[in-house]
Amino acid sequence: MKGDEFGMVWTSEGKLGTRFLLLWLLLFAAWRAGSGQLRYSVPEEAKHGTFVGRIAQDLGLQLAELVPRLFRVASRGGADLLEVNLQNGILFVNSRMDREELCGRSAECSVHLEVLVERPLQVFHVEVEVRDINDNAPAFPVKEQRMQIYESRLPGSLFPLEGASDVDDGSNSILTYKLSSSEYFALDVKTNRDDDAHIRLVLSKPLDREDTPEHNLLLVATDGGRPELTGSMQVRVTVLDVNDNAPSFEQSEYEVRILENSENGTSVIRLNASDPDEGSNGEISYSFNSLVSPVVLAHFHIDPATGDVTVRGSLDFEHVNSYKILIDATDKGHPPMAGHCTVLVKVLDTNDNVPEIVLTSLSLPVKEDAPLGTVIALISVSDRDSGPNGQVTCSLEPHVPFKLVSTYKNHYSLVLDSGLDRESVSGYDVVVRARDAGSPPRWASASVRVEVADVNDNAPQFAQAEYTVFVKENNAPGCHIFTVTAHDADAQENARVSYSLVERRVGGRALSSYVSVHGESGRVYALQPLDHEELEVLRVEVSARDAGAPPLGSNVTLQVFVLDENDNAPWLLARGSGGPAGAAVAASELVPRSAGAGHVVTKVRAVDLDAGYNAWLWFELQAAPAGGARCPFRVGLYTGEISTTRALDELDAPRQRLVVLVRDHGEPALTATATVLVSLVDGGQASPSWSRASVAAGASASASASAGALGGASSLVDVNVYLVVAICAVSSLLVLTLLVWAAARWSSGAASEGACVSGPAAAAAAALVCSSAVGSWSCSQRRRQRVCSGEGPPKADLMAFSPSLPHGPTSTDNDNVSFK
Structure with a gap:
């Protein structure tokens, strides 16, 4: 390579x-x-x-x-x-x-x-x-430097020259100087402890203006690079005559320190030069050398009379931290002579810059399930000051789930330090504070808004786990019966809730054939008319699911109670089997003419498929017997028993037709009719007919009682009267107790409007509904209690007693009339 x-x-x-x-x-x-x-x-x-x-x-x-x-x-x-x-x-x-x-x-x-x-x-x-490479040659500030030297100057006199500069670094910027050959001048180069070279022209022998009025010299600067690069400056020396003493300073170089941002007029140094000459030749004026840069002239001023150097403008350590000032002290001789010195001004740093904060690479927003240590942002800080004034530390304002981790020098990472929950806090204003080590310290802050992105971590919630709904039977198909609403604490798609029906079987049929749920609104509709007699309680379970990934959900249960309406007329029970016979029935009965008052002829039995008040039946005679005579028969208002009101005599018609009307308590009331044909016969012929009538009516009397003589009737009447009185007393006491108990429950607000009541409260409610002014009393009501509890078989039929009616020896007071 x-x-x-x-x-x-x-x-x-x-x-x-x-x-x-x-x-x-x-x-x-x-x-x-x-x-x-x-x-x-x-x-x-x-x-x-x-x-x-x-x-x-x-x-x-x-x-x-x-x-x-x-x-x-x-x-x-x-x-x-x-x-x-x-x-x-x-x-x-x-x-x-x-x-x-x-x-x-x-x-x-x-x-x-x-x-x-x-x-x-x-x-x-x-x-x-x-x-660095040696790519810059040494350069002098001017191409030509002019100097005036009096001929009276002695050999060894020194004259400052402006040195060259090289912007390279290291050995490439180390300069050596060489002066062109001259018998009058030599070069003197000295380096101070700051590696600044001071170049001076040394007079080797006395000058003679008349011999050589001007000397042209070439100053060459060579750097230490490979290859070497050079720069040159022409030095033109004019030889002057007369004044032989120049002002001189105590030192050739002065070093002073001053704080940056010093006020205008602050004294930097007061120079003092001396001249042994007398008169005007010894009067000194101070000035900046002509080679002083414009930057020095913009920031400093020198008093010509006193030599006091003061600050002009503002000093900024971060811009320029040192100044090199060449100062001349010139006398007023003819020609004037000048002395030279250098003032090196070093600017001291003050804590005048606030730290700077830069936020980059922001990873926003942050998911609320982001793991600890997740990098949120990169932070870099800096301070233009130096030393302790530029040393910066970072911190976060408290009570945020983040922390700063130092990565390199003044670089930090903003990372997640604790768990996030968007439902609690949706975003954080994170403030980063940077503080330097100056005295007093300076602060800077930067803020970033960290939004917390939602994840699907909350399931839809209903206000209640179960709702009770009441719907009247025979409703219109598609009617709205209830609206379920679930709330999701998440946001956007994670909070968009849809509803559906949890399918199950109800009585062998799918639940979806009874009700439906709108997917967006949660409205529950009945798809078909509901029948209380078929279905008293419908348990509907609705599921709510959000649109998150994966979706979350919850369920709610609706207990739909189907309220009864009076849509069923009373049904008469057939004789013998006890089965239904329809809305009208006819029967024939034989009654001996020797029967006394209170003799039970037969009993009309009927049922109603409705519940509650709609199923409470009463009986009445609709048609009187022919002949216009006072009817010797009557029917029990609530028992349906047909009995004699007086002793029969020869004037009563041998055949009488009785029409019994059965009516419920609904609005409007529905009815049924039963026709009983009564034949009056002599005593010897009545026994078989009476026995058949008793069996057909479902009587509970024994065979001996049905065939007993009429002579013992008076003794049985007294016993029945006492029994009825006792039953009425106990019944009244129980009704009173239930009324008091129900009033207390009502005043305490335990039962709400439309709510279902069970237990003792249900019994009290049944008693309130079923009691009447005529003295009837009910101990239980099967269908209403079944609706309320929603479980178990029917408890008991309604037991109706009529204490106002006299009873014969063969009375069937304990026969039941059933309501459904």
């Missing part, structure tokens, strides 16, 4: 030493790469494509991952001086680099690169040293 690939200048004498130096530099670069920083070296003015280093290999990166991981290089100034070939990972020179333009006269010059690699984000710092 050729040496110019590494940007090095090879010489035939130093090949072995240069190879050793190259090996050492490579080892040093590898060590710096392992420690987090790479350092390369390249000469200035290197051509485009000059090899700098194998940066990908030195950073431990694979060539195949450079492009996928978005490998890129950024320099501090933003210039593309260096570039990386992503195919082979080689760092090469992209454009011309002039060390003097980049770093001026700084002893060290390097280009700082930030190498950024994404997925995951990594930051590497690379410094490329720009080595």
Whole structure:
């Protein structure tokens, strides 16, 4: 491999030493790469494509991952001086680099690169040293310097000359001076501790203006580079006559220090020169030398009479940190003579610059499930001051889930320090504060808004786990019965909720044949008319799912209670089997003429498929017997028992037709009719007919009671009266207790409007509904309690008693009338 690939200048004498130096530099670069920083070296003015280093290999990166991981290089100034070939990972020179333009006269010059690699984000710092080459020749500030020297000056007199400058560095800027051959003048060069050369022209022998009025000299400056470069200045010396003593200073060079930003008029130094001459030849005037730069003239002023140098304008350490001032002290002789000195003004730094903060490579927004240590942003800080005034530390304002991690010098990474929850805090205003070490310290701050991106970590939630819904039966198909609403704490698509029905079987049919759910609004519709007699409670489960990936969801249960309406007329039970016989029935009964008052002829049995008040039946005679005589029969209002109201006599018609009307309590009321044909017969013929009537009506009397003599009826009547009185008393006490208990429950707000009641409350409600002014009393109501509980078989039929009716010896008071 050729040496110019590494940007090095090879010489035939130093090949072995240069190879050793190259090996050492490579080892040093590898060590710096392992420690987090790479350092390369390249000469200035290197051509485009000059090899700098194998940066990908030195950073431990694979060539195949450079492009996928978005490998890129950024320099501090933003210039593309260096570039990386992503195919082979080689760092090469992209454009011309002039060390003097980049770093001026700084002893060290390097280009700082930030190498950024994404997925995951990594930051590497690379410094490329720009080595100086001898590409600048020494230059004098003027092409010609004119000097006036009196002929009276003695040999050995010194006259300052302006030296040359070389913007190169190191040995390339070390200058040597040579004066053209002259018998009158020689060159004196001295270097101070700041490596500044003071060049003076030494008078070797006395001058004779009449012999040689002017001397032309050539001052040549040669640098130490290879090859050497030179610069020259013409020195034209005019020999003057007369005044033989020039003013002189105590020192040829003065050094003073002054703080930057000193106020106008601040004294820098007061110079004092002396002249042994008398009169006007000893009067001195101070002035800046004609070679003083315009920068010095803009910032300093000298009093011609006192020699006091003061500040003019403002001094800025960051702009210029030292000034070299040439001062002349000139007497007023004829011709005047001048003495010279140099004042070196060093400007001291003050903490007058605030730190600067730069935020780059922002990875925003940040997902709320981002792992700890995720890099959010890259932060670099700087301070134009020097020393402690330029030392900067960074911190974050408290109470944010982030922290700063130092990566290199004044470079930091803003990383995630604790977990995020967008539902709690959707974003953070992160304030980075930079503080220098000056006295007093100065602060700077920069803020960045870190938005937290949502992830699907919250399932839709219903306000309740279960809702109770009441719907009247015989509803219109497609009617709206309820709306379910679920809320999702996430955002955007993660919070968009859709609803669906959880399918199951209800009575052998699919739930979706009864109800449907609108996917967006959550409105629940009944697809067909509901029948309370077929389905009392419909349990509907609705699922809510969000649109996240993966989706999350939850379910809610609707208990749909189908409320009864009076849509079923009473049904009469057929005799014997007890099965339904329809809305009208006819029966024939034989009654002995010897029957007394209270004799039970038969019992009309009926049921209603409705529930509650709609199923509460009452009975009444609709048609009176023929003949206009007072009807000797009546029917129990709630029992349906047909009995005699008085003793039968010979005047009663032998055949009587009784029409019993059965009516429920619905609105409007529905009815059914039963026709009973009663035949009055003598006592010997009544027994078989009476026995058949009792069996047909479902009576519970025994065979001996049905055939008993009428003479024992009076003794049984007394027993029945006492029994009825006792039952009424107990029933009244129980009803009163239930009323008091229901009132207490009502006042405490335990039962809400439309809510389903069970247990003792249901019993009280049934008692309130079923009690009437005529003295009837109900102990339970099967269908209403079944609706309320939603489970178990029917409890009991409604037991109706009519204590106002007298009972015969064969009374069937305990017969039941069933409601469904």
